[in-house]
Amino acid sequence: MRITFCQAVLAVAIAFNLLVLYYISRLQQHVLHRHRDHAQPSSRQPVSPLRPGVTILIREFEDFENYVPDVVRSFTKQEPELPVVVAADHLPYPPMMLPPAPNVQVILLKPAADQPAHVFRPETYVRTEHVALVPDGVKADATSQLERMLEEFKASPSKVAMVAAPVHSMAPLQCLNLQVSLKKWTAEYIAAPPSSKLCTALKGKAVLLFRTKDLFNLSMPLAKPLLTSIFIQTSLRGWAVRILDISFSVVHQPLLTSSHNQWKADNLARSNRLQLFRDFGIKRVILEDGKEQWFGCSKETPRCFGTIHDDTPEYLYQNRWTPPCCLKALRETAKYVINILETSGVRYWLEGGTLLGAARYHDIIPWDYDIDLGIYLEDIPNCELLRNAESGSIVDEKGFVWEKAIEGDFYRVQYSEHNHLHVDLWPFYPKNGLMTKDTWMDHRQDIEFPEHFLKPLVPIQFAGFPALVPNDYRGFLELKFGEGVIENPEYPNPALKKMDKEN
Numbered sequence: 001m002r003i004t005f006c007q008a009v010l011a012v013a014i015a016f017n018l019l020v021l022y023y024i025s026r027l028q029q030h031v032l033h034r035h036r037d038h039a040q041p042s043s044r045q046p047v048s049p050l051r052p053g054v055t056i057l058i059r060e061f062e063d064f065e066n067y068v069p070d071v072v073r074s075f076t077k078q079e080p081e082l083p084v085v086v087a088a089d090h091l092p093y094p095p096m097m098l099p100p101a102p103n104v105q106v107i108l109l110k111p112a113a114d115q116p117a118h119v120f121r122p123e124t125y126v127r128t129e130h131v132a133l134v135p136d137g138v139k140a141d142a143t144s145q146l147e148r149m150l151e152e153f154k155a156s157p158s159k160v161a162m163v164a165a166p167v168h169s170m171a172p173l174q175c176l177n178l179q180v181s182l183k184k185w186t187a188e189y190i191a192a193p194p195s196s197k198l199c200t201a202l203k204g205k206a207v208l209l210f211r212t213k214d215l216f217n218l219s220m221p222l223a224k225p226l227l228t229s230i231f232i233q234t235s236l237r238g239w240a241v242r243i244l245d246i247s248f249s250v251v252h253q254p255l256l257t258s259s260h261n262q263w264k265a266d267n268l269a270r271s272n273r274l275q276l277f278r279d280f281g282i283k284r285v286i287l288e289d290g291k292e293q294w295f296g297c298s299k300e301t302p303r304c305f306g307t308i309h310d311d312t313p314e315y316l317y318q319n320r321w322t323p324p325c326c327l328k329a330l331r332e333t334a335k336y337v338i339n340i341l342e343t344s345g346v347r348y349w350l351e352g353g354t355l356l357g358a359a360r361y362h363d364i365i366p367w368d369y370d371i372d373l374g375i376y377l378e379d380i381p382n383c384e385l386l387r388n389a390e391s392g393s394i395v396d397e398k399g400f401v402w403e404k405a406i407e408g409d410f411y412r413v414q415y416s417e418h419n420h421l422h423v424d425l426w427p428f429y430p431k432n433g434l435m436t437k438d439t440w441m442d443h444r445q446d447i448e449f450p451e452h453f454l455k456p457l458v459p460i461q462f463a464g465f466p467a468l469v470p471n472d473y474r475g476f477l478e479l480k481f482g483e484g485v486i487e488n489p490e491y492p493n494p495a496l497k498k499m500d501k502e503n
Helices: 005-038 070-078 144-154 225-236 259-280 324-345 352-361 375-381 384-389 473-481
Strands: 049-058 084-088 104-108 128-133 160-166 175-182 188-189 201-203 206-211 240-243 284-286 291-294 348-349 371-375 402-403 409-416 423-431 435-437 457-462 466-468
Touching: 005 284, 049 070, 070 084, 128 144, 144 160, 144 206, 175 225, 201 225, 201 240, 206 225, 225 259, 291 324, 324 348, 324 371, 324 384, 324 409, 324 466, 348 352, 348 457, 352 371, 352 457, 352 466, 352 473, 371 375, 375 384, 375 423, 384 402, 466 473
Parallel strands: 049 084, 049 128, 084 104, 160 240, 188 284, 348 466, 371 423
Antiparallel strands: 128 206, 160 206, 175 188, 175 201, 284 291, 348 371, 402 409, 409 423, 423 435, 457 466
């Protein structure tokens, strides 16, 4: 078959077009693969080993007024190649006029939808073995300051995970010992002796020097307030901070030059502190002077936990006990209700787990979530609040809510309309020498018992006040719970959640 000239040209053109399409396809695939490689999560980003040296990290400052550019210039003037990272939640506004140097970077911690994760991780930018957290307004006075800090750090005992150089300001640096109990939702600060140089927390301004790997192994290394956040996390790890005889001066004092800016900064500090304790699950803070701060529920808020299932509150599954604000509210409600019953002539006694707590701790069981009281059914007419609760809920003059329980024939007094922590009042009556009632719950301790346990009732210290209990409360409790119940603590439903041995 003879191929004409036109057919030959057409065949060559087709072959050329196919070849062009092939190379275009390969090029597109190459570009696509490169794009995918760059978009991989940070765990797949090539990370170079940390090199000797220190990176300055500036985290805590106010957008509306700060001296960060002066801080950066003071350090880079002493050591021009010193790496500096300024970490902000969002792009600072007004813009900061930082030195235009490749070793000075502003990084944002708040993720953006169009950027890969590693961009917002500060450890991506700190590539030295050590990092110094520098507060706003600090001035580097000499090139040797960081070097001396590093030498002192390397010579410190093994339990020292950071060293601190005080900043000369209005308030001196104070050494504190911080004890954090996540189980009890509590942080307690204890003042160290004035001469102490080794502690677990600081109060005041300081430059902190860390190993980079240690700082960024904290779960929230740059959360605000910065020092509060860091020392809560490090104290839980048993780390100590050593105060050095090295100090820094300040660029300007005070940092905030107007009362309006100071007001804004104070509000932000309170907001950050509140959010930090929420994130860490700390609801009670005991300061070094003994004053307490509460970050949990109150009469104006719902309680800290939801509906209880199978007698096991959700906090037990988190290996925590009852939040202290809830225990405080339960104590207050119990004392109030018992006072009403006593003045009204209603015979009562501590029941169930509440009595067990009184016998074991002279207080509420640390993981309990309500208060149980037994009362004589025939005495109910003596109490106006109980009588009136028959026809609906009553909010009394102190804000407590009295009502007939919907679950059965008993009464409930709630801490407030918002906060449903409560005391349950169980009406019993004698029958053939036994105390019985009309509503029974599916609890092993919810059984009839001889009336002689109540004749007479005797006082015991409970939750900071005297309360009445059965005369042989050990025999009463062992009848209901079993022998040795006082000496052998257990969670309410061991089949679902067993108590750790160290408890």
